[in-house]
Every structure is written in structure tokens, then in C-alpha cells.
Amino acid sequence: MAQAEMTGDMMRTADGVPLKLALERALFRSRLRAVMLVAPLFFFLLITFVLPIFDMLFRSVENNIVADILPRTVVAIEAWDETSGELPGEAVFEAIVKDMADGKRDKTLGRVARRLNFEKSGMASLFRKSGRKAPKITEAPYREQLLKIDKRWSDIDLWKLIKREKGAFTKSHFLAAADMQYTPDGSIEMRPENRQIYTNLFGRTLWLSGLITVLCLLLAYPVAYLLATLPLRTSNLLMVLVLLPFWTSLLVRTTSWIALLQTQGVINDLLVGIGLIDDDSRLQMIHNQFGTVVAMTHILLPFMILPLYSVMKTIPPSYMRAARSLGATPFTAFVKIYMPNTVAGVGAGSILVFILAIGYYITPALVGGRTGSLISNFIASFISGSTQNWGLAAALGVMLLAIVLVLYFLYDKIVGINNMKLG
Amino acid sequence: MSSLPPYAGPLERTWFYTYRTICAAIFVFLIVPVFVIIPLSFNELPYFTFTPEMLSLDPAGYSTKWYVEFFTEQSWRDAVSNSFFIAIFATLLSTSVGTVAALGLSSPAMPFRSTVMALLISPMIVPLIISAAGMFFFYTRIGLASTHLGVILAHAALGTPFVVITVTATLVGFDQSLTRASASLGANPTRTFFKVIVPLILPGVISGGLFAFITSFDEVVVVLFVGSVEQRTIPWKMFSGIREEIRPTILAVATLLVLISMLLLTMLELLRRRNERLRGMSPG
Known part of the structure; x- marks a missing residue:
């Protein structure tokens, strides 16, 4: 330790540096050391995790397909006044015929056809048909010849759509994800009732996640209370029954729920065996919402039991004894004294289970069927399924992420990220 | 609620046993799905349920062929x-x-x-x-x-x-x-x-x-x-x-994965005890 001595009114270390400065330097060094230790993980996560998330944010508004594949058209259409009520001029038609011929040659036309088809049905077939014939049109009048190929080119709404989607960014994926659409003249309206898919889907995801959270809470509370009040030796043994499912592979648990719940499965066989139901009226418990709720409640239950248990463990048993000695019935003592003390655990567990449930993919994909699938299943099918629509998948993903981040923020406020414990 | 106090009335007594039964049912719900696949994975037939032969404990109803398939298939x-x-x-x-x-x-x-x-x-x-x-x-x-x-x-x-x-x-x-x-x-x-x-x-x-x-x-x-x-x-x-x-091969794989998770759980518990000993806390 450096020796401090008084020189005038300033404290100095043995080698004459003011003490304040020396202290600042030492603090700076230890701060730098801490930052340097965290830096590798920080940059690692930046590249492997944060940038991918930003990429998804970007994809949800990115809109370069029209501008990339129809470059001449987006320049030429700039001069067209969409409020005039007339078709664009010959120059725009010449541009789109040449763009389509190029797109056909480079095999990129299908992408713009698919992209515009999300906005207006029939666009894919129109572009495919016209793309085949466009290379044959080599001289004026372009407009007349293109209209001869397909008279849908005389639809002013189609040109308005191309002009609207020529920019580098678009709101249309988010509008689609919120069940809204552009009217032909560019204002925004809700889709017709029968085509409102995603608000219903978000509603169903939130409702099922809420239901699963409540079921987990109802099942976890008595068990956590038992574990917290039993002698340590017994409760440690019973804890294994909670931790073993927690550590067992998700797919294993989903597989066993399939074995248990399917129509030719264990539970139906058992019910038929004891004569509760007929062989031909077996219960349909899988590939519907029931399957999703049961399997996910089972899978997420340990995430509720563990935080509840750790909070209940800290409540001194003397509180309940004091309440009883003051004349409270066991019920009153439990409701008025014990339960208010467990609120933190209830909050922590519920938010955790809800966050996990809302983004679940595997279990609903395997046991949910059509009615029990969640928002994640739609996102996945828009990325790798038969209807590829990355923009819409990204927009739905961003909305899901926003919900989760709000809940994460709440969790941080209630529990504190630093207090998160495992196992 | 670790045990009944001697002064407990009949109502408290009934509730005590009801509560224990509820908890037992929840533990069954937690653990049965993990263990039910183990006997199912030895099914002779390609079903995901217990056959009558399995229920009568007939050795012919059991087989290890799904494990063989798992270990031999490329x-x-x-x-x-x-x-x-x-x-x-x-x-x-x-x-x-x-x-x-x-x-x-x-x-x-x-x-x-x-x-x-x-x-x-x-x-x-x-x-x-x-x-x-x-x-x-x-x-x-x-x-x-x-x-x-x-x-x-x-x-x-x-x-x-x-x-x-x-x-x-x-x-x-x-x-x-x-x-x-x-x-x-x-x-x-x-x-x-x-x-x-x-x-x-x-x-x-x-x-x-x-x-x-x-x-x-x-x-x-x-x-x-x-x-x-x-x-x-x-x-x-x-x-x-x-x-x-x-195919029941999946059940055989699942059984092996359950064994792996048991192993991991045991290792974690041993580590937790060691950590508590190192810090001078009594092992739980």
C-alpha cells in the first residue's frame, strides 16, 4: 500500500502523485479489467445472436424485391400520377416489358410475382403468363401488345400497387400481421372479418398461454408448499420428482404425451379397459387445444414450482404459528398471512411460464394439430413451409418479440435479472 | 404442515389427508410421462401403447428390437x-x-x-x-x-x-x-x-x-x-x-435420453453439495 503524506493541503502517495488521482487510476484500471473480461462474450453474442435478431427486424420492413427486379419500371412509374385515373404511359409499359424479359432470363421474376401476390391475389399468375411472352415484344407499341397478352394490365390498382411497393421499405408486412391492408387508393383498412387470421391467432396464443400459466400455478402452489414445509430429507427426495421432468428432454416428454393421449394410446386403452367408455367412442385428446394445454402444462410446471419453492422456503413457520395463537383458523392464517408472503414467487413463476409458453414451438407442432397451434408455428411455416413469406414471418416475429420484451422488463422489475436462479 | 398437530380437529384431519392426496396426484402427473415410455419401448409390436401380452407380463410381448434398430441404423x-x-x-x-x-x-x-x-x-x-x-x-x-x-x-x-x-x-x-x-x-x-x-x-x-x-x-x-x-x-x-x-425406435431413444438426464441430475446434485461444503454451508 502506498504511503500517504501531507504536502500542503493535498494528500500525496509516496511517489508524489496526488492520492485522488492515484485512486482514480486504480478504479479506472479495475473498471477496464471488468469490461475486458465481459467483452469477449459481449461481441460473441453480438455476432451470433443480436445481429440475427436485428436482421429479422430489418426483414420485416425490407422491400427491395420490386426495385431490384423491376428497376426500369420503378424509375419510369415515378412520373405517373396515380390520382389521374388513367393508365401509365407507353414509357412505363416499355420499362415493365423489358424488366419482365430480364427477370425471365435471370429467373428472378418468380420472386417479384410471389411478393406482389401477397398484396393482390392473381399477380403471380399474371407475371408468370406475361413473363413467358414478354421477351417476344421487342418494339412499340408496348402497351397495346401487353394488354393483348392479358387485359389485367389495364387495372389501375395494379399500377398503384407497383408504385406503392417500389420503395426500399414497406409497412405492408406489419399491416398483414395486424390483419390490415391497403385499399387501392393507398389508405389503410381492416381486412374483411373472414380473412382476419393473425389477430385471432395472437388472441389464441395469449389465451392458451394464460390458461397454461393459471393451470401451472394451481398445480404448483400446493406442491411447492408441501416441499417447503416438509423436513429437508423428505422434501429433497420429492424434489427429484420435480427436477427429473425438468431435466428430461422436451421431445421425450412430448413423445410420452403422444403415447398417453392418442386415440389408440394408454389413457384411452385404460378407459376402455375399465369400461368407462366404449371402444368406438374413444376420446380425441391430441391434435387439438386439449393436447397442447396438457402437454405444455406438464412441461412448464417445474418452472413454476421452483421459484415458488424458493420464496416459500424463506417464510418463517413462526408467522403461521403466531397467527394461529392469535385465534386465526388455519384457513384464515393461510390466506391472510402465508399467501401475501408468496406474491413475489407467484409473480416470478407466472411471468416466466407465460414468457416460455407464448413462444413455444415444438410441443404445439407435434400435439397441437390445427386448433392447438400457436403463433410460433405460423412463423415457422412462413419460413420453411409451403407458403414462404419471410417478410410476414419477420413481422409476426417482431410483434411476438415486443410482447416478450415487455414481460421481460416486468420480470426484471419484479424479480431482478440478477436473482434468477436455476435448478 | 409437516405432520398433524395432536390437537387437530376432524375437519383439519380430513383436510390434511385430502391435501396429501392432491399433492400425490400432482407428483404422479409430473413423473408418469417420464417413466411410461420406458416399458413401452420394449414393445414387441410397433405400437405406442401396452399390448395385452405386455399387460399379462408374457415375455413374448417384450422385445429389444427397437434398441437394436437404434444402434444399427446408420x-x-x-x-x-x-x-x-x-x-x-x-x-x-x-x-x-x-x-x-x-x-x-x-x-x-x-x-x-x-x-x-x-x-x-x-x-x-x-x-x-x-x-x-x-x-x-x-x-x-x-x-x-x-x-x-x-x-x-x-x-x-x-x-x-x-x-x-x-x-x-x-x-x-x-x-x-x-x-x-x-x-x-x-x-x-x-x-x-x-x-x-x-x-x-x-x-x-x-x-x-x-x-x-x-x-x-x-x-x-x-x-x-x-x-x-x-x-x-x-x-x-x-x-x-x-x-x-x-416408430417405437423413438421410444427406445427417449428411454436412453431419460437415463442421460438422470445421470446429469445426479452429477448436478453432487456438485451442489460440494459447492456448499466448500463454502462452509451444511449440505442439504
Whole structure:
């Protein structure tokens, strides 16, 4: 330790540096050391995790397909006044015929056809048909010849759509994800009732996640209370029954729920065996919402039991004894004294289970069927399924992420990220 | 409520036994799905249920042929080696980077501690489907999609929060004067790290590593999106198996995975006890 001595009114270390400065330097060094230790993980996560998330944010508004594949058209259409009520001029038609011929040659036309088809049905077939014939049109009048190929080119709404989607960014994926659409003249309206898919889907995801959270809470509370009040030796043994499912592979648990719940499965066989139901009226418990709720409640239950248990463990048993000695019935003592003390655990567990449930993919994909699938299943099918629509998948993903981040923020406020414990 | 007090009335008595029964039922709900697949995996017939022969304990109703199929079929063997290859490298990566970061985070001098912590934990909170979608988009751009390296990096990212959480938890009880003592005795920081810090935080590092390992070993969403057939792991095979042709081989694999998780659970419990002994707490 450096020796401090008084020189005038300033404290100095043995080698004459003011003490304040020396202290600042030492603090700076230890701060730098801490930052340097965290830096590798920080940059690692930046590249492997944060940038991918930003990429998804970007994809949800990115809109370069029209501008990339129809470059001449987006320049030429700039001069067209969409409020005039007339078709664009010959120059725009010449541009789109040449763009389509190029797109056909480079095999990129299908992408713009698919992209515009999300906005207006029939666009894919129109572009495919016209793309085949466009290379044959080599001289004026372009407009007349293109209209001869397909008279849908005389639809002013189609040109308005191309002009609207020529920019580098678009709101249309988010509008689609919120069940809204552009009217032909560019204002925004809700889709017709029968085509409102995603608000219903978000509603169903939130409702099922809420239901699963409540079921987990109802099942976890008595068990956590038992574990917290039993002698340590017994409760440690019973804890294994909670931790073993927690550590067992998700797919294993989903597989066993399939074995248990399917129509030719264990539970139906058992019910038929004891004569509760007929062989031909077996219960349909899988590939519907029931399957999703049961399997996910089972899978997420340990995430509720563990935080509840750790909070209940800290409540001194003397509180309940004091309440009883003051004349409270066991019920009153439990409701008025014990339960208010467990609120933190209830909050922590519920938010955790809800966050996990809302983004679940595997279990609903395997046991949910059509009615029990969640928002994640739609996102996945828009990325790798038969209807590829990355923009819409990204927009739905961003909305899901926003919900989760709000809940994460709440969790941080209630529990504190630093207090998160495992196992 | 550990036992009934002698003065308990009949109502309290009834409630006590009702409550115990409810709890027993919940424990059954928790544990039966884990164990029911074990006898089912020895089914002679390709069904996911108990046949009459199995119920009458007739040896002819049982068979180990699904295990034989698992161990002999090439695609399952590839899946096993892929799973271990990816999980081991992802674990090594996330454990080393995560442990070093946890040391920095535990230092009182760390600026913006809680913000940084929230960011480093986020791979655990963000829904897997979103991470998977983002990684699919981004890794395709930079050429990491459909490579082992891509899947390893993705899994390592998902595993780091567990390492950070367990190691920072171990460091809460760490006596900082030990490093000063080591320095005053002439050890340089590297020597102090390996001779003083590492032995003390090792239980936390290993249990964080086990979490990271199981995260990668169990993970299927990210592999489905970032990987291709070349990176097909055990969970991937199970997932596509359940979706396409459902065979009891999956039950045999599931049984083996239950055994692995039992092993992991035992190791973690032993580590927890060791850690508590090291810190002078009584083992629970």
C-alpha cells in the first residue's frame, strides 16, 4: 500500500502523485479489467445472436424485391400520377416489358410475382403468363401488345400497387400481421372479418398461454408448499420428482404425451379397459387445444414450482404459528398471512411460464394439430413451409418479440435479472 | 404442515389427508410421462401403447428390437455423433466465454452491470423460434447456414446465459481477499486465476457447462432452421420421426435420453453439495 503524506493541503502517495488521482487510476484500471473480461462474450453474442435478431427486424420492413427486379419500371412509374385515373404511359409499359424479359432470363421474376401476390391475389399468375411472352415484344407499341397478352394490365390498382411497393421499405408486412391492408387508393383498412387470421391467432396464443400459466400455478402452489414445509430429507427426495421432468428432454416428454393421449394410446386403452367408455367412442385428446394445454402444462410446471419453492422456503413457520395463537383458523392464517408472503414467487413463476409458453414451438407442432397451434408455428411455416413469406414471418416475429420484451422488463422489475436462479 | 398437530380437529384431519392426496396426484402427473415410455419401448409390436401380452407380463410381448434398430441404423448413428459433436464444442465455447464474462460481471467495478446482464441473459428469454428465424436469416447471409460451425455457434449463444447465471451465483460467496492474498504472495494474475479462482468456482463452472450441454443436446428449433440434413441431431430425428413415420425406435431413444438426464441430475446434485461444503454451508 502506498504511503500517504501531507504536502500542503493535498494528500500525496509516496511517489508524489496526488492520492485522488492515484485512486482514480486504480478504479479506472479495475473498471477496464471488468469490461475486458465481459467483452469477449459481449461481441460473441453480438455476432451470433443480436445481429440475427436485428436482421429479422430489418426483414420485416425490407422491400427491395420490386426495385431490384423491376428497376426500369420503378424509375419510369415515378412520373405517373396515380390520382389521374388513367393508365401509365407507353414509357412505363416499355420499362415493365423489358424488366419482365430480364427477370425471365435471370429467373428472378418468380420472386417479384410471389411478393406482389401477397398484396393482390392473381399477380403471380399474371407475371408468370406475361413473363413467358414478354421477351417476344421487342418494339412499340408496348402497351397495346401487353394488354393483348392479358387485359389485367389495364387495372389501375395494379399500377398503384407497383408504385406503392417500389420503395426500399414497406409497412405492408406489419399491416398483414395486424390483419390490415391497403385499399387501392393507398389508405389503410381492416381486412374483411373472414380473412382476419393473425389477430385471432395472437388472441389464441395469449389465451392458451394464460390458461397454461393459471393451470401451472394451481398445480404448483400446493406442491411447492408441501416441499417447503416438509423436513429437508423428505422434501429433497420429492424434489427429484420435480427436477427429473425438468431435466428430461422436451421431445421425450412430448413423445410420452403422444403415447398417453392418442386415440389408440394408454389413457384411452385404460378407459376402455375399465369400461368407462366404449371402444368406438374413444376420446380425441391430441391434435387439438386439449393436447397442447396438457402437454405444455406438464412441461412448464417445474418452472413454476421452483421459484415458488424458493420464496416459500424463506417464510418463517413462526408467522403461521403466531397467527394461529392469535385465534386465526388455519384457513384464515393461510390466506391472510402465508399467501401475501408468496406474491413475489407467484409473480416470478407466472411471468416466466407465460414468457416460455407464448413462444413455444415444438410441443404445439407435434400435439397441437390445427386448433392447438400457436403463433410460433405460423412463423415457422412462413419460413420453411409451403407458403414462404419471410417478410410476414419477420413481422409476426417482431410483434411476438415486443410482447416478450415487455414481460421481460416486468420480470426484471419484479424479480431482478440478477436473482434468477436455476435448478 | 409437516405432520398433524395432536390437537387437530376432524375437519383439519380430513383436510390434511385430502391435501396429501392432491399433492400425490400432482407428483404422479409430473413423473408418469417420464417413466411410461420406458416399458413401452420394449414393445414387441410397433405400437405406442401396452399390448395385452405386455399387460399379462408374457415375455413374448417384450422385445429389444427397437434398441437394436437404434444402434444399427446408420442415420441414428450419424445423429448421435452429430449431437455429441455439436453439444461438446458448443459447451466448451459457451463455458469458457461465459465464465470469463461472469468474473467481470461479479466485479463491483463493472459499469452498467444490470443492463449488460440483461443483454447477456436475453438468449434465454427470447423465444426460440425468434432466435432461430433471425439466425436463419443472418447465417444464410454470411454463409454459416447448413454448417456444423453455424449450429455450434448458435447453440453456444443459447447456452451462455446458463453459464453466466450459475458462475455469477457461485462468485457471490467468493472471498475477494483470496486473490489479493495470492497476489501479495507473488503470483501473477494468470497463476492466481488457475490456482486460486478456478478450483473454487469449478462446481459452478461445471454445472453451468452441464446446463449448456443439455441446452444444445436437447435443442431442435435452431438446428431445424440453421442446420441441414448434414447436421441432423437426435432431437431432429425424433421430431421428424414423430411427424412422418412414428416408430417405437423413438421410444427406445427417449428411454436412453431419460437415463442421460438422470445421470446429469445426479452429477448436478453432487456438485451442489460440494459447492456448499466448500463454502462452509451444511449440505442439504
